[in-house]
Amino acid sequence: MKHLDKLFQELSQQQLEKKTRRHFLMDCVSKMGGLALAPLMFGCGLESKPKGLELSQRDLNPLAPLPPPFRGKAKSIIYLHMAGAPSQLELFDYKPELAKYHNQPCPESLLEGRTFAFIRGVPNLLGPQANFTQKGESGAWVSDFLPHFSQVIDDVAFLKAVHTDQFNHGPAQLFMQTGSPRLGRPSLGSWVTYGLGTENQNLPGFVVLTSGGKTPDAGKSVWGSGFLPSVYQGVQCRSKGDPVLYLQDPDGMSRDMKKNLISAINDVNKEEFNQYGDPEILARINQYEMAYRMQIEVPEVMDINDEPEYIHELYGTQPGKESFANNCLLARKLVEKGVRVVQLYDWGWDSHGTDHDGSIDMGLRNKCREIDRPMTALLLDLKQRGLLEDTLVVWGGEFGRTPMQENREGKQQSFLGRDHHGDAFTMWMAGGGVKKGASYGITDDFGFSGVDERVSVHDIHATILHLMGFDHEQFTYDFQGRPFRLTDVEGELIRKIIA
Amino acid sequence: MIEFIFPLFGRFHPILVHLPIGFLAFGIILVFLSKKGDSKHLDSIRLAFLLGAISAILSSISGFLQYQYEGFSWDSVQFHFYFGSGTALFSFWLFYEINKSNEIPPKFKLKAGILFALLLFTGHLGGNITHGETYLIEPLPAEMQNFLGYDTSEKKGLEIPENGWEELAYYEDVVQPILNQNCASCHNTRNKKGELDLSSYNSLLEGGEDGFILTSGSPEDSPLFSRLVLPKEDEDHMPPKEKRQMHKEEIELIQRWIALGGNTESKLGDANIETELLEPFIKREEIPFYSTASVNPVSKDDLNTLKDEGFFAEPVSEQSNWIMISCINFPSFSDSDWQKLNSVKDQLAFLDLSRTQITDQSLDQIAGFPNLTVLKLNESDISGSGLETLLKNENLKNLYLNKTQVTLEQLESLQDHPSLEKVFAFDTPAAENDKSKEFSFHLEKGNYLLPKLATDTIVF
Numbered sequence: 020m021k022h023l024d025k026l027f028q029e030l031s032q033q034q035l036e037k038k039t040r041r042h043f044l045m046d047c048v049s050k051m052g053g054l055a056l057a058p059l060m061f062g063c064g065l066e067s068k069p070k071g072l073e074l075s076q077r078d079l080n081p082l083a084p085l086p087p088p089f090r091g092k093a094k095s096i097i098y099l100h101m102a103g104a105p106s107q108l109e110l111f112d113y114k115p116e117l118a119k120y121h122n123q124p125c126p127e128s129l130l131e132g133r134t135f136a137f138i139r140g141v142p143n144l145l146g147p148q149a150n151f152t153q154k155g156e157s158g159a160w161v162s163d164f165l166p167h168f169s170q171v172i173d174d175v176a177f178l179k180a181v182h183t184d185q186f187n188h189g190p191a192q193l194f195m196q197t198g199s200p201r202l203g204r205p206s207l208g209s210w211v212t213y214g215l216g217t218e219n220q221n222l223p224g225f226v227v228l229t230s231g232g233k234t235p236d237a238g239k240s241v242w243g244s245g246f247l248p249s250v251y252q253g254v255q256c257r258s259k260g261d262p263v264l265y266l267q268d269p270d271g272m273s274r275d276m277k278k279n280l281i282s283a284i285n286d287v288n289k290e291e292f293n294q295y296g297d298p299e300i301l302a303r304i305n306q307y308e309m310a311y312r313m314q315i316e317v318p319e320v321m322d323i324n325d326e327p328e329y330i331h332e333l334y335g336t337q338p339g340k341e342s343f344a345n346n347c348l349l350a351r352k353l354v355e356k357g358v359r360v361v362q363l364y365d366w367g368w369d370s371h372g373t374d375h376d377g378s379i380d381m382g383l384r385n386k387c388r389e390i391d392r393p394m395t396a397l398l399l400d401l402k403q404r405g406l407l408e409d410t411l412v413v414w415g416g417e418f419g420r421t422p423m424q425e426n427r428e429g430k431q432q433s434f435l436g437r438d439h440h441g442d443a444f445t446m447w448m449a450g451g452g453v454k455k456g457a458s459y460g461i462t463d464d465f466g467f468s469g470v471d472e473r474v475s476v477h478d479i480h481a482t483i484l485h486l487m488g489f490d491h492e493q494f495t496y497d498f499q500g501r502p503f504r505l506t507d508v509e510g511e512l513i514r515k516i517i518a
Numbered sequence: 519m520i521e522f523i524f525p526l527f528g529r530f531h532p533i534l535v536h537l538p539i540g541f542l543a544f545g546i547i548l549v550f551l552s553k554k555g556d557s558k559h560l561d562s563i564r565l566a567f568l569l570g571a572i573s574a575i576l577s578s579i580s581g582f583l584q585y586q587y588e589g590f591s592w593d594s595v596q597f598h599f600y601f602g603s604g605t606a607l608f609s610f611w612l613f614y615e616i617n618k619s620n621e622i623p624p625k626f627k628l629k630a631g632i633l634f635a636l637l638l639f640t641g642h643l644g645g646n647i648t649h650g651e652t653y654l655i656e657p658l659p660a661e662m663q664n665f666l667g668y669d670t671s672e673k674k675g676l677e678i679p680e681n682g683w684e685e686l687a688y689y690e691d692v693v694q695p696i697l698n699q700n701c702a703s704c705h706n707t708r709n710k711k712g713e714l715d716l717s718s719y720n721s722l723l724e725g726g727e728d729g730f731i732l733t734s735g736s737p738e739d740s741p742l743f744s745r746l747v748l749p750k751e752d753e754d755h756m757p758p759k760e761k762r763q764m765h766k767e768e769i770e771l772i773q774r775w776i777a778l779g780g781n782t783e784s785k786l787g788d789a790n791i792e793t794e795l796l797e798p799f800i801k802r803e804e805i806p807f808y809s810t811a812s813v814n815p816v817s818k819d820d821l822n823t824l825k826d827e828g829f830f831a832e833p834v835s836e837q838s839n840w841i842m843i844s845c846i847n848f849p850s851f852s853d854s855d856w857q858k859l860n861s862v863k864d865q866l867a868f869l870d871l872s873r874t875q876i877t878d879q880s881l882d883q884i885a886g887f888p889n890l891t892v893l894k895l896n897e898s899d900i901s902g903s904g905l906e907t908l909l910k911n912e913n914l915k916n917l918y919l920n921k922t923q924v925t926l927e928q929l930e931s932l933q934d935h936p937s938l939e940k941v942f943a944f945d946t947p948a949a950e951n952d953k954s955k956e957f958s959f960h961l962e963k964g965n966y967l968l969p970k971l972a973t974d975t976i977v978f
Binding site for chain 2: 084085086087088089090091163166167170218219220221329332333335356357380381382384385388392395396399400402403404405408488514515
């Protein structure tokens with residue numbers, strides 16, 4: 020009994036704490052005014068209503084689907100982010116000229132006025148460490164690091180002169196994912212989920228899967244919701260063990276009991292909402308209901324064991340392991356089930372040449388083998404199911420790598436490596452609304468800078484939003500007194516890769 | 519040395535002009551406040567008219583200097599100047615009249631009223647010069663603007679037709695529209711920054727304060743081109759860095775035109791132009807994905823009823839009346855549920871019935887949606903018999919039959935379907951049938967394999 024008294028005491032204490040000075044003054048004004056007015060109004064109709072903003076359907080169900088402003092050519096996105104930044108010079112950007120100058124000092128003109136993350140003094144140039152051939156009808160150059168992928172390049176549009184102004188992983192990843200190198204902006208996936216909601220009411224709208232042993236350097240902010248309501252942030256699922264932690268009921272808790280528990284909590288929360296009118300409370304109520312619904316569907320969709328054997332062979336998946344291959348297969352399953360955005364991060368692409376795993380000629384090859392079959396399989400699997408018609412697939416890192424051999428602290432290194440470089444790197448897109456077999460962007464003979472058809476990170480965001488049915492200049496959210504956009508004040512559509 | 523005084527004084531015109539407006543307006547108000555025989559405001563009125571007249575003279579002089587030094591054309595300022603000077607002289611006369619009299623002279627109120635009208639009209643003409651003649655028209659609703667005789671159609675940049683662009687007049691149809699969009703706001707007949715007017719070929723030939731801007735055949739020697747490609751930080755760079763910058767294709771088109779001779783006779787086709795250069799300007803009619811038929815929008819209530827039933831139901835886009843329906847949250851949908859979709863019979867363009875309970879009986883129902891464009895029946899109990907009823911869906915483009923029991927023979931019944939473009943039949947008896955058959959649509963059988971490569975297992 021004593022215990023119960025204590026609980027009541029705590030509750031009333033909490034209640035008091037929530038009553039700020041502002042509430043007190045407001046109450047004084049409205050109640051005193053009410054007293055004065057009551058006789059005049061013959062005491063009618065002074066019931067209390069929830070205070071605060073007027074509520075919309077969206078407050079009650081923040082993930083309810085919305086139509087896009089224009090017809091989106093894609094309904095879902097699968098974004099494959101290679102954290103650490105893969106070398107474009109060993110994968111897609113073929114530079115025979117660079118091979119001729121292998122091991123010769125880098126010309127001063129490339130170094131003037133530039134800062135590199137690790138290169139000091141005058142480094143030597145490093146020729147391409149891969150063999151290139153032209154593939155497909157489009158005749159795009161692909162290296163022998165990606166033998167499987169070279170079979171599907173006719174379905175892909177390359178952007179070969181992407182540039183960013185960041186040369187450290189954290190800020191560059193934030194820039195690539197949120198449109199700003201500093202913290203606080205919503206990620207691309209959050210924007211899209213905010214704008215379109217999600218079709219499947221039993222699954223989150225924005226799912227994040229990681230592989231490669233580590234999460235991106237910039238932390239969870241790369242899939243954060245920034246200033247958008249927190250319900251739009253990415254939901255990180257584990258590809259090993261329970262996909263979402265604590266989603267399973269503990270032993271002895273039946274589903275009915277869980278339902279009673281959640282409805283009781285929600286009743287309390289509704290009471291709270293009627294009193295304070297804070298829409299975040301509604302978001303909380305919704306999260307509870309969503310979690311309850313997810314309990315059935317998430318374990319089902321996140322289980323790859325029921326996929327047939329030939330699909331496992333296609334992707335190279337091994338159930339129960341955390342791998343990029345498993346994540347690719349999961350991405351297909353999630354999109355098939357109506358998830359709006361699936362974001363994959365694969366860690367381990369930072370080939371500085373400081374050790375074997377980080378070497379351009381060995382470690383990078385091993386990394387490529389890990390993604391080559393899965394990402395090719397993903398495109399083929401989406402294609403055969405017709406999902407590629409309205410799913411946009413994006414591949415890229417946060418920046419590219421230098422045509423120079425890295426000389427950390429001015430010393431020769433024992434492995435071949437390249438430093439961070441944001442002036443020119445390659446990304447590709449495929450699927451919903453993307454022109455097949457296109458290539459946009461030309462870099463100089465060393466692959467150091469784009470010379471024509473350069474595109475910025477903002478341009479890529481503008482294009483992705485366009486394919487999802489948004490005008491990136493109109494799609495805004497009011498925060499701190501001004502409307503914000505994913506592309507801020509920049510971004511131009513890359514029309515030549517739009518089908 | 520002292521010469522800088524004149525342009526400097528000229529630039530004070532926009533400030534000075536407010537003095538006579540204030541003084542004279544105040545004087546005029548006092549005149550109207552005075553009753554007959556009432557002389558208590560007389561001194562104030564005299565002072566207001568004297569100060570008003572002096573400041574009006576100063577305004578007129580500064581205005582004239584500004585016209586002299588800032589590259590305004592006489593045509594655009596002449597009436598403003600006449601009325602401004604007129605106001606100044608008229609206010610002097612009124613001051614003279616009231617100064618010699620001991621009371622408000624007869625008909626003085628009428629004269630003060632005329633002065634007020636002059637003041638307003640002069641101010642309005644001045645405003646037109648600085649803000650443009652349409653300044654007060656622009657905020658009006660479009661219908662009212664049209665009524666007043668103003669063209670509300672947006673000023674478009676360069677637009678090139680997809681076919682027959684070779685015959686376009688290079689200057690008139692290409693260069694001039696580029697100049698109109700990018701340069702004309704500062705270089706036009708009324709507002710000649712740097713004494714340059716780019717509104718026509720003749721005025722372009724005259725050049726600006728630094729001389730000619732076009733050297734035929736030599737873009738590098740023509741400031742019309744060379745100043746466009748200066749670094750953005752260079753103060754001679756055009757357009758100024760805070761303004762909208764030109765596209766590189768626009769700059770290149772100007773360069774090619776000058777290289778070609780920079781005259782009005784040449785055609786766009788004469789310049790050996792690659793189509794890529796024109797790509798950004800080519801106006802293409804996008805072929806709409808969904809039917810072009812027009813249907814009434816589905817009412818909000820009907821849409822909400824569908825949502826309450828468990829359907830995913832949304833318009834294709836905010837501007838579209840076409841409706842997308844999916845049973846992703848309604849897996850129990852069966853052959854007996856069709857009447858629920860009656861309210862969107864005409865508007866339904868996208869229907870996803872994957873993983874529902876429907877059987878072949880439903881195919882007849884589907885045939886009743888005339889504008890259906892995408893139909894997904896994946897993983898349903900459709901066996902494919904009766905598939906030919908879909909021939910009635912004359913707008914059907916994409917048909918999904920993955921993981922159903924449909925056979926190649928049944929698909930043959932859709933041969934020569936009027937609109938069908940793609941059929942997805944992955945993991946069906948049809949896909950397993952090796953017989954190659956030509957269809958009027960693209961048949962996606964899938965079953966892709968990635969053969970093992972030696973490199974798959976090598977670890978470096």
